[in-house]
Every structure is written in C-alpha cells, then in structure tokens.
Ligand SMILES: Cc1ncc(C[n+]2csc(CCOP(=O)(O)OP(=O)(O)O)c2C)c(N)n1
C-alpha cells in the first residue's frame with residue numbers, strides 16, 4: 001500500500017502549541033499576522049463551544065431525543081479556521097459534520113438539531129439562501145461539490161467576482177471528506193470548476209476514515225494532489241492547527257474571489273469519535289492511532305499558545321462556563337421541540353404553489369385525518 005506523504009505541510013502551530021511556521025507556511029503567514037488577540041480567543045472559544053455542543057448532541061441521541069448524530073469531535077481546528085477564512089458574503093456548502101461552520105454562519109443550532117430529530121427536511125429554512133450563505137447539510141456523499149460548482153459558475157456568469165472590490169466579490173467554499181473524493185460527482189465538479197475557472201475552494205477534511213475504510217485505500221496519491229490532473233492546484237494543511245487552517249483558507253478564498261480560479265485544500269485531521277451514533281469504530285481501528293491524534297488536539301494546542309501569550313485561568317474558565325450554558329440551552333430547547341408537521345413536505349419543493357403539490361398535500365391531509373388522536377383509525 002502506498003505511503004501517505006505528509007510534506008510539504010502548512011503548519012503554524014507545532015503539536016506543543018509553539019508558533020513555528022513550516023517552510024510551506026511562509027506565503028500564508030501574512031494572513032495570520034492580521035489576526036488580533038481577540039481573534040485568537042474567538043477561535044478558541046468557538047472550538048470549545050462546538051465540542052461541548054457536539055457532546056450534548058451525542059447525549060441527546062443516546063437518550064432517544066435524536067434519530068442520529070454525526071460527531072465533529074477532533075475536527076474543530078479545520079472547521080473553525082476555515083469558517084473564518086471565508087467572508088460572510090461567500091457561499092458555503094457543507095457536508096454533514098460541519099457543526100462549527102453552521103454556528104459561525106449564525107445558524108441557531110437547534111434548527112440544525114431538527115434535521116437529526118426528523119422534524120425538518122433540511123434542518124434550516126433555505127428559502128432565503130442569503131440569510132446565512134450556508135447551504136443545507138448534504139448527506140448524499142460528494143453531491144454538494146457539484147452544487148457548489150454550479151453556484152460558483154453562477155457567480156462567474158453574473159460577474160460577481162474579480163471586480164477588485166474584496167467586500168463585494170464573492171467566492172464559494174465546499175466541504176467534503178476524504179471518502180467523498182472517490183465519488184464521480186467530485187471529479188465532475190473538478191472538471192467544471194477548472195473549465196470555467198470558478199471562484200471556489202474545495203476543502204477536503206481528511207479525517208482519515210470513510211466510515212470503516214481508511215484513506216490509504218482510497219487515495220494512493222495524497223489527496224492534495226487530486227486536483228492537479230484537472231488543473232486545480234492543491235495545498236496541504238495541518239487541519240488541527242486552527243491558525244494554519246484559517247490562513248490557507250483566507251488566502252485561497254481571496255485568490256478565488258479575485259479571479260485566480262479554483263483551488264483545493266486538504267486539511268489533515270482526525271475523527272476522534274464514531275462515524276455516527278450508529279457506528280462502533282473499535283471494530284475497525286486501533287487505539288494507538290487514536291492516541292496519536294489526541295496528542296495533536298486542536299484545542300489543547302491553541303490553549304498552550306494562548307497561555308504562553310499570557311491568557312489567564314479566568315479566560316479559560318469563562319469559556320468552559322459559556323460552553324456549558326450553550327449546551328444547556330440547546331438541550332432545553334431540543335426537549336421543547338414539538339412533533340413533525342408532515343405538510344411542510346410540500347412547502348419547500350417549489351417556490352410557487354404547484355397543482356401536483358396541492359393535490360398530494362390534500363391527499364395526505366385526508367389520510368392523516370383518517371387516524372384518531374391515539375393513532376388508531378378514526
Ligand atoms: C452517495 C452516497 N454513497 C454512500 C453513502 C453512505 N455513506 C455515508 S458517510 C460515508 C463515508 C463518507 O466518508 P468521508 O467522505 O470521508 O466523510 P466523513 O464521514 O469521514 O466526514 C458513506 C459511504 C452516502 N451517504 N451517499
């Protein structure tokens with residue numbers, strides 16, 4: 001089996017949290033330099049809050065409140081860094097594990113929970129795409145790469161990029177996993193992105209597993225080189241280094257926005273938990289691999305950096321408390337959620353009223369009415 005090459009890797013923070021840019025990081029350092037201490041602390045806060053939220057969602061699933069949960073534990077560095085690397089007017093296409101990105105785009109996390117409780121089809125109301133500039137979660141592996149490329153082609157056709165106005169020019173970022181790179185949709189998206197020189201970044205979170213299949217099986221050549229043959233340059237980044245993830249994304253999104261064409265980022269990270277709440281990773285991976293990645297944890301690395309810069313205990317305690325409050329609020333409001341309104345099925349299929357939808361919704365309403373309150377036939 002081919003070895004996974006790990007060089008050249010963009011890294012700003014070492015595994016011990018010391019600031020030590022690698023040679024490959026040089027061109028990205030100016031983006032780190034623009035960050036303030038308040039930004040560093042915001043990155044830390046968001047990583048801690050989302051990890052606590054994720055733990056709460058797992059608890060809710062175990063307690064029968066959610067049908068399924070997809071844990072993000074371990075991937076906070078890749079997600080928080082890249083989320084801030086995109087501008088709020090850029091459009092984001094996530095897969096299904098990008099909880100930190102959803103939070104940073106301003107989504108109410110209980111809306112996201114609704115999808116996993118089976119109460120809504122997309123999680124959040126997507127009829128106004130500009131509300132969060134965040135596409136709904138996509139569970140059909142890799143298909144969002146095509147949606148994103150289509151959207152980016154739209155930006156290009158509308159001339160909404162490369163005007164020189166960074167505050168107006170738009171770009172797209174699409175997230176998918178290492179496993180998704182094996183999907184035809186992703187390769188097709190590469191072809192169209194390269195042909196149309198779309199303003200977009202493909203962000204691969206290589207968490208090293210596609211359920212039980214290791215990345216080494218699906219990628220005999222490192223994934224950051226996957227775009228080369230299509231004409232899309234790739235950059236490899238330490239995804240557990242929130243600063244590196246931020247700096248690389250910010251630069252490549254700027255480049256895309258200014259008309260330099262599509263780019264690909266491979267962020268090396270690790271899924272610490274199970275694939276989903278339905279999965280048991282002890283069946284297919286070993287403890288030593290897990291320990292290796294726990295030692296590279298994105299949160300403890302940033303904590304070490306911040307402590308070295310003089311951050312006090314009170315800051316860390318405050319963040320822990322804030323995260324606990326956030327999770328408690330999500331729990332409380334999740335328990336208050338009421339049942340599914342099946343009629344919403346028809347509301348979001350077409351933007352305008354549609355005769356077939358009317359017909360089908362009338363049929364369903366009649367069918368539902370045929371049951372009594374106790375679920376028996378009326
Ligand atoms: C088209 C399609 N095929 C198969 C699946 C089943 N499936 C769900 S997750 C997954 C693995 C995805 O792995 P990866 O892209 O690495 O993302 P990760 O879950 O690791 O974040 C598969 C095969 C699916 N959801 N959609």
Ligand SMILES: [Mg+2]
Pocket residue numbers: 177178179205206207208209210211
């Ligand atoms: Mg994966």
